Amino acid sequence: MVTWNNLDTLKSYDKLKELKGHVDIKEAMAGENGAKRVAEYTVPMASGLNFNYAAKQVDDEVLNVLAELAEEQQLVDKFEELYNGAVINTGEQRLVLHHLARRQLGKDVIVDGVNKRDFYVEQQKKAADFANKVHAGEITNEAGEKFTTVVQIGIGGSDLGPRALYIALENWAKTNGFDKMEAKFISNVDPDDAAAVLNSIDVSRSLFIVVSKSGTTLETLTNEAFVKDALVKAGLNPSKHMLTATSETSPLAKSDDYLEAFFMDDFIGGRYSSVSAVGGVILSLAFGPEIFARILNGMADEDKLATNKNIKENPDLLDALIGVYERNVQGYPETAVLPYSQALSRFPAHLQQCDMESNGKSVNRFGERVNYVTGPIIFGEPGTNGQHSFYQLLHQGTDIVPLQFVGFKDSQIGTDVVIEGSTSQKKLCANVAAQIVAFACGKDDENKNKNFEGGRPSSIIIGDQLTPESLGSLLAHFENKIMFQGFVWNVNSFDQEGVQLGKLLAKRVLAHDTDGALKAYSDLFEI
Numbered sequence: 001m002v003t004w005n006n007l008d009t010l011k012s013y014d015k016l017k018e019l020k021g022h023v024d025i026k027e028a029m030a031g032e033n034g035a036k037r038v039a040e041y042t043v044p045m046a047s048g049l050n051f052n053y054a055a056k057q058v059d060d061e062v063l064n065v066l067a068e069l070a071e072e073q074q075l076v077d078k079f080e081e082l083y084n085g086a087v088i089n090t091g092e093q094r095l096v097l098h099h100l101a102r103r104q105l106g107k108d109v110i111v112d113g114v115n116k117r118d119f120y121v122e123q124q125k126k127a128a129d130f131a132n133k134v135h136a137g138e139i140t141n142e143a144g145e146k147f148t149t150v151v152q153i154g155i156g157g158s159d160l161g162p163r164a165l166y167i168a169l170e171n172w173a174k175t176n177g178f179d180k181m182e183a184k185f186i187s188n189v190d191p192d193d194a195a196a197v198l199n200s201i202d203v204s205r206s207l208f209i210v211v212s213k214s215g216t217t218l219e220t221l222t223n224e225a226f227v228k229d230a231l232v233k234a235g236l237n238p239s240k241h242m243l244t245a246t247s248e249t250s251p252l253a254k255s256d257d258y259l260e261a262f263f264m265d266d267f268i269g270g271r272y273s274s275v276s277a278v279g280g281v282i283l284s285l286a287f288g289p290e291i292f293a294r295i296l297n298g299m300a301d302e303d304k305l306a307t308n309k310n311i312k313e314n315p316d317l318l319d320a321l322i323g324v325y326e327r328n329v330q331g332y333p334e335t336a337v338l339p340y341s342q343a344l345s346r347f348p349a350h351l352q353q354c355d356m357e358s359n360g361k362s363v364n365r366f367g368e369r370v371n372y373v374t375g376p377i378i379f380g381e382p383g384t385n386g387q388h389s390f391y392q393l394l395h396q397g398t399d400i401v402p403l404q405f406v407g408f409k410d411s412q413i414g415t416d417v418v419i420e421g422s423t424s425q426k427k428l429c430a431n432v433a434a435q436i437v438a439f440a441c442g443k444d445d446e447n448k449n450k451n452f453e454g455g456r457p458s459s460i461i462i463g464d465q466l467t468p469e470s471l472g473s474l475l476a477h478f479e480n481k482i483m484f485q486g487f488v489w490n491v492n493s494f495d496q497e498g499v500q501l502g503k504l505l506a507k508r509v510l511a512h513d514t515d516g517a518l519k520a521y522s523d524l525f526e527i
């Protein structure tokens with residue numbers, strides 16, 4: 001049986017606070033010591049990935065206390081409660097079942113007589129069957145022509161994850177013959193977003209998936225109407241081009257305006273929903289069902305590692321614990337995710353929602369304000385581009401920002417060129433290796449303007465190539481890291497009350513039900 005306690009009630013946390021500044025990473029990474037750490041401080045992940053934390057400010061003493069904290073806070077036990085169907089989402093009194101959508105880790109989870117694993121598998125098969133019929137030309141447009149393009153209409157978790165995963169594999173799919181359909185995304189209520197996509201495709205050959213778990217999101221419903229208007233103006237019947245992915249209780253579920261409806265339930269939160277129909281329909285249409293299945297397999301293999309109570313064999317838990325040490329003991333408010341892979345260009349954006357909408361909380365799961373900091377600010381861009389953008393601050397700024405690099409030995413397309421003795425891929429990898437050492441070890445210079453203090457922590461997740469499996473394992477790693485950190489902070493990582501007020505005020509503006517500052521700002525836009 002688990003107990004839910006605040007971080008500052010734990011004896012291990014008191015011990016951890018005593019270890020502030022305990023490791024001078026500049027010293028620890030110098031010379032051959034550094035080489036030994038790089039070899040020692042690494043944990044295998046799934047799908048051939050490895051989590052290397054040599055440049056993080058930890059040693060065996062810190063790691064031992066982190067292991068005590070994991071045990072005292074019952075982190076893996078709480079994960080087991082979650083995947084066995086406990087009501088972990090206390091804010092909405094819901095189960096949290098996104099792991100079950102990729103593979104069953106524990107017991108059967110039965111809700112209202114329905115086996116939830118069977119439900120998820122059934123919806124994945126429905127998406128696969130539909131996609132196969134579209135690819136085979138069995139489902140066509142009214143003129144009998146094959147559909148060539150699929151457009152997802154959604155926002156937040158109904159956009160960010162699926163879009164990041166599509167972009168991550170788009171070139172891999174083209175290189176390996178899995179590019180079945182072109183995919184596009186409409187998310188913002190800004191009319192230019194939808195108009196630009198509509199202007200870039202042949203709407204007569206396009207399918208549109210209206211993706212909204214709630215079925216009530218203003219931007220998505222507005223963009224659905226925007227697209228329907230374009231279809232009608234093109235002389236097309238929208239109901240022959242529109243699909244929906246929504247919860248069974250949403251208003252969209254009852255509409256017959258759709259060629260097909262795919263369902264998710266209330267137990268997979270939007271920011272964790274790429275494994276549901278939210279990601280499954282568009283990825284199965286774009287790449288084929290087997291590729292979506294391979295992503296899920298990569299996720300499931302990483303989830304399995306997360307059930308290990310030995311933190312040195314559990315990369316997701318270890319990364320989470322080091323992040324708590326950096327946030328709550330070292331006092332770093334931010335962290336950056338820096339993938340040295342252009343294909344992961346939207347992955348940091350997805351992690352911003354996944355992490356900050358999960359752990360950006362100041363009350364615990366019982367509604368009591370906590371007296372310690374919780375979720376960090378997440379940002380990031382692919383390398384090497386970030387080096388020409390915000391790395392100045394990362395290297396010489398007054399704030400220390402812990403860094404999370406991701407890198408691959410091989411590119412996806414394989415086209416490369418040797419210039420001055422090295423390929424572009426080698427240049428990319430050389431840069432990320434160099435950055436880790438530059439941040440950790442710095443460079444002494446009498447000219448303080450040219451001095452690099454070093455002592456700036458980073459980790460790297462490194463793999464051979466970004467494939468469906470390694471992408472899945474990478475995504476699961478961060479999802480599980482966020483979950484474990486939420487357990488440490490005793491917050492509910494699975495609701496999002498903080499996004500509701502803005503929506504309500506926007507509705508008041510549009511209904512001209514405003515006063516005070518709200519009216520004044522509305523007047524500025526002549527609404």
Ligand SMILES: O=P(O)(O)OC[C@H]1O[C@](O)(CO)[C@@H](O)[C@@H]1O
Pocket residue numbers: 155156157158211212213214215216217220270271357496499
């Ligand atoms: O899928 P829906 O219900 O349209 O919600 C879209 C997004 O809006 C939020 O509810 C708030 O940002 C997210 O949690 C969610 O992913």
